[in-house]
Amino acid sequence: MTRLAGLIDMDLVGFDSPELFLRYSRRDESSCLILNLHCHDHEGFIQQCRLAAEASPPVVFICGHEDVAAAVRALKSGAVELLTLPIDPIDLAEAVLTAFALDRRQRRHRAARESLRQRHELLTPREREVLPLVAKGLMNKQAAAVLGISETTLQIHRSQVMRKMQADSVAELVRIAATLHIPVWSDTDSDTGDFPSLELLATLRDRWS
Template identity: 45%
Template sequence: MESAGELVYVVDDDRRVREALSALLRANGRDVRAFDSGREFLDTPRQKAVSCLILDLRMPGMNGLEVQKLVSKDSQIPVIFITGKGDVPSTVLAMKGGAVDFLTKPLDEDELIRAVDAALARAQVLRREAQDTAVLQALYRSLTPREQEIFPLLASGLLNKQAAAVLGITEYTVQVHRGHIMRKMRADSFATLVRQACKLQLETSPTTTFYA
């Protein structure tokens, strides 16, 4: 059955391949958009649906690896490469670029469907992670400049009095800010706060060392 909001893009310069893949995917309940070149795909505004990309490796003009590189600059869409003439260097480059699979023509239908299912599952995970990151960043932006200054110090493991010494403020002030930070970040424990700092990629090493 078709999964709501999921979309498969197909990019291949061979019309027969595009039509065959589109028909197979639709028969398996997938919504499909097909393109005859990487440039056409890149120039077409992409929908916000959870999606994956079936991409021919060897095409005239812009090849699949070039398309993959450009797509990865502004998107985390999972890529499945297909090719009639696979080679080890190309496979390595594709996988290093984040491709989820590399299939050789003539394609095995069951193998392709499994690859698409895995790619869309990966896309769902990436979307949830992006949404979680967006929420976390919004919470972080709700902190005052001083709270943003204190947050990484606390996450690095400094005690209140140590963070106070680093910043030249009172221990009580740090304690008050710590409570505000925990509340605004919706952190139910110090461990949660540390994980949030890691996800936000905050610098958690204090610039000044304090010895109790």
């Protein structure tokens, strides 16, 4: 590991067990977890697989040649890379840099989701009812009928939703709703009219991504 630190400008922190790592207060910067696979310690192996599955931070596994079968199972849990002993420092450095890049992307995505969640909390209960209707693609008259309010009132709520969620278009609102896992409104949720059959929210999100 000291050779790795010489190849990459990074700090190394050692842990004797997964429990010690979980109690560690992680700094707000890119990182990865390098695990020496404990294939012969079933409980430890399960803990390591769980850490890899959570992927925060991303995991790089190291194992002996005789442990490859179990290591493949661990790799399927979500680890970034699997390296066998003896370790080539260059291979390890490349794996760590890949993990760092993944960690940066995951951190950005988590920050973006948290920002959207905070915006959603600013909505009033009525505005939270309006959002999935607008994201579904209902016209103002249709959405107003679903909620039993006037079209003018619906337009006011819709404007507030777009403003508070910082959405410049319905397509952007669809992406936001999908990111926050807001349930899509279904025609079967209301008996106020024969509304058009539209594609699912996730499909719309993919189309406009």
